[in-house]
Amino acid sequence: MLxxxxxxxxxxxxxxxxxASLTLPAxxxxxLVGRNGTGKTTLF
Incomplete structure (x- = not known):
């Protein structure tokens, strides 16, 4: 779970x-899709 x-x-x-808020069950x-430099990698 995340x-x-x-x-x-x-x-x-x-x-x-x-x-930002997110809940992912086990x-x-x-x-996660978005433009370069929008924080995708940083989020995880």
Whole structure:
């Protein structure tokens, strides 16, 4: 299980994540899609 609550991230003055929340039950498969530099890798 993965639970993320109210995650915010700012890098180099740029807001990448703003109060992100996510809950994935055990065994769930999910993908994360977005433009380069938008915080996908940082989220995980």
């Amino acid at each position: 639970i993320i609550n109210d995650l915010s991230l700012r890098m180099a003055g740029r807001l990448l994540l703003d109060h 065994g769930t498969k999910a993908g």
